[in-house]
Amino acid sequence: MDRKKINPTLKLVLEMGPIVVFFVAYLKLREKLFVIGGTEYEGFILVTAGFIPLMILSSAILYKLTGHLSKMQVATLVLVVIFGGLSVWLNDDRFFKMKPTMIYLLFAGALGVGLLRGQSYLKYVMEEMLPLQDEGWLVLTRRLTAFFFILAVLNELIWRTQTTDTWVYFKTFGLSAAIFVFFMTQGKVFQTYAIPEDHPAEAEDL
Template sequence: MAETNSRKISPLVKTGLELGPVVLFFIAYVLVKNRTFDIGGRSYEGFILVTAGFVPLVLLSTALLWKLTGKLSKMQLVTAVLITVFGGLSVWLNDDRFFKMKPTLIYLLFGGALGIGLLRGESWLQSVMEGAMAMKHEGWMILTRRLCVFFLALAALNEIIWRTQSTDTWVYFKTFGLTIAVFLFFMTQGKVLQTYALEEEDKTPDEAG
């Protein structure tokens, strides 16, 4: 997983492996959401059955990303572990609440980690994404503060949605709402990226290529 062993792959392949399991989860849920299944003497709702299929699918896509790129980010690893743990608990205990609270914990962990770095005067986001974007330290700190607040807000929002709304509403929120929210967040950070972008003469030899 070291950076020296990393390999580039097609952006379409990378996006497909990252978002494919979520799309398949949604399609499968729509197809079986009103059905129940008797397995081993127990009755399972469609949501639980789809969750049981989603966990190995995420693990497979994560393994393929590792094989193709030679690395995995800490965020990808944490996400895969939490999906496995909380998805597994939902299936084992036949209780959808564990899987629904999983995004809350993911965003709390990410937001909390960024917050700890900020308290130390550091941008842990910079250490993760510096290879993808060349930006001054001040810019990284601004972006990190905003992303920290954004992640904590998503955690709170997920709690509100799954505790007060139907499973249908939560699935739509998880599939589309969270994905669109993350996309819009980064789309609205263009001014920060532009204002604090490093000029060619400011880049290190590695950043300049």
């Protein structure tokens, strides 16, 4: 299926909507207990249970509208289903809290494998958004690999040592802000290794 362009606002809603809903629902249900089938569930577990189908639905709509999901989006969805499902099934919030750790370790590992082969897998994901020379992609990939590993370690430290409230705020705002800041601080790389607009042939070769 060919990729299709959709309204950027709609795309943002589909990508970030489930996270926003998760956060709002958690704030409303975090102090409540629910008895289902004779078993007590905290609000966090019920919110997680609702987050899983919401992620599946938003991803399906995004794929239907664009004809494409990135490998990162697919990997994230799979891990949400696996670790979120384990948390609900076992009534244990630790599995869902581990999810960001697994996601960032997976991304760091995948990018690291590419670097060992002298390639930038990041280029295949973001080439349309950031036209860079090959050397620039390698520089950015090395930095992002280290950054993902740091985020994985940080997530482990937060959920293991802090309250669930702190972790939810960290996951909702902290991780997103950290990624935004990371790319904002890479301006020198983008400037140094940008492909000149008057060299279309070079851009096609990369």
